[in-house]
Amino acid sequence: MSRLAIKICGLSTLETVGAAVRAGASHVGFVHFPKSPRHIAADQMRALSAAIPASIEKVGVVVDPDDELLADLLASGALTALQLHGKESPQRAAAIRQRFGLPVWKAIAVKTRADIDGASAYTGAVDRLLFDAKTPEGAALPGGMGLRFDWTLLNGLAIGVPWGLSGGLSADNAAEAVRITGAPLIDISSGVESAPGIKSVDKIMAFCKAVGPC
Numbered sequence: 001m002s003r004l005a006i007k008i009c010g011l012s013t014l015e016t017v018g019a020a021v022r023a024g025a026s027h028v029g030f031v032h033f034p035k036s037p038r039h040i041a042a043d044q045m046r047a048l049s050a051a052i053p054a055s056i057e058k059v060g061v062v063v064d065p066d067d068e069l070l071a072d073l074l075a076s077g078a079l080t081a082l083q084l085h086g087k088e089s090p091q092r093a094a095a096i097r098q099r100f101g102l103p104v105w106k107a108i109a110v111k112t113r114a115d116i117d118g119a120s121a122y123t124g125a126v127d128r129l130l131f132d133a134k135t136p137e138g139a140a141l142p143g144g145m146g147l148r149f150d151w152t153l154l155n156g157l158a159i160g161v162p163w164g165l166s167g168g169l170s171a172d173n174a175a176e177a178v179r180i181t182g183a184p185l186i187d188i189s190s191g192v193e194s195a196p197g198i199k200s201v202d203k204i205m206a207f208c209k210a211v212g213p214c
Contacts, residue, residue, distance in 0.1 A: 004178060004211055005185035007164070008192060008204055009061065010038030016199035017048050020056075023208035027057040029083065029187070032065075032073060037197030038189065042073050049078035059083050059105065067099065074100055081105060083130065094125035103127035107166070109134035110149045116157065123160050130187060133167030148173075154181040171203065171210040178211060186211065 008020040009029030020028050030045045031038040040048070049058045060079040062069065064086035073079065083105040084093055097104040106126045108119045111134040119129050131154065133147035148168025157163070164185030169177055174186060190196070192203040 004183075005164070006208060006211065007057075007059065007185060007187040008199075008207075009059075009166075009187055009189040010036075010193075010197070011048065011199060012038060012040050012044070012197065013199070014048065014051055016201060016204065017051055019199075019201040019204040021052060023205050025056065025204075025208065027059055027081075027185070027187075028052060029059045029061050029189070030079075031061045032069075033061065033063045033085075042075075045073065046076045046078040049076075057081055061085055064088060065096075067096075070096065070100055074102065081127070083107060084126075085132075090122045090125040093122060097126065105130055105164075107132050110153065110167075113153050116153055119161075120159055126161065128185075129159070129161050129163040130166050130185075131163060132187075151177055151180045154183075157181075169207075171206040174207060174211045 005026040007027035007029055008025045010031050011017050011020060011028055017028060030040055030048065033039050052058055057080045058078060059081045060073050061083045081103040085107040088106065093104055093106050104126045105128040106122050107130045108115060110116055110131050116131065122129060133149045135147060164187050165177060165181055165183035166187035169186060169188045170191040178186060188207055192199055192207050194200040
């Protein structure tokens with residue numbers, strides 16, 4: 001059985017980056033989206049990335065980015081993957097992947113099984129899908145709001161793209177989420193925070209511990 005991959009997303013300080021590394025996270029995420037309380041600038045992202053071992057993937061989270069923004073974020077080589085969290089089409093995702101040469105993830109907003117089935121359009125265009133809870137209409141953020149969807153909607157999932165689960169996870173429910181969905185990767189942000197955008201070292205450690213040896 002392969003090891004469960006864990007992504008701690010929305011990190012913004014050396015202290016919490018260090019906690020994610022010590023806890024055994026396989027991936028860390030940095031958000032570059034000014035509307036988010038987890039937003040960090042490109043230079044801060046580069047500084048934090050420098051403190052992370054090469055064995056841990058460093059994922060930059062962006063929302064409907066243009067090529068200029070992506071070129072700036074990727075100039076230093078600090079990131080190892082890009083996560084698209086907006087309304088990017090399969091064509092746009094494929095174009096980003098081809099131009100910048102990094103693995104591309106696409107967040108899929110889920111409320112119904114139809115949302116999951118529709119994700120098959122990204123097969124061949126991205127390297128990973130991330131099933132996340134759909135936020136309310138008109139919400140300022142496309143994710144990171146602590147919402148969860150009905151995990152049983154993923155039962156029988158057969159899709160030719162690696163995938164992960166996000167949305168509403170915590171130390172209290174992560175093991176159950178993995179059991180229900182069989183997710184090979186889980187992604188958490190607000191569930192390890194003491195306040196919006198403020199990560200908790202203790203919660204990061206507890207989350208990883210809750211899903212077994214990381």
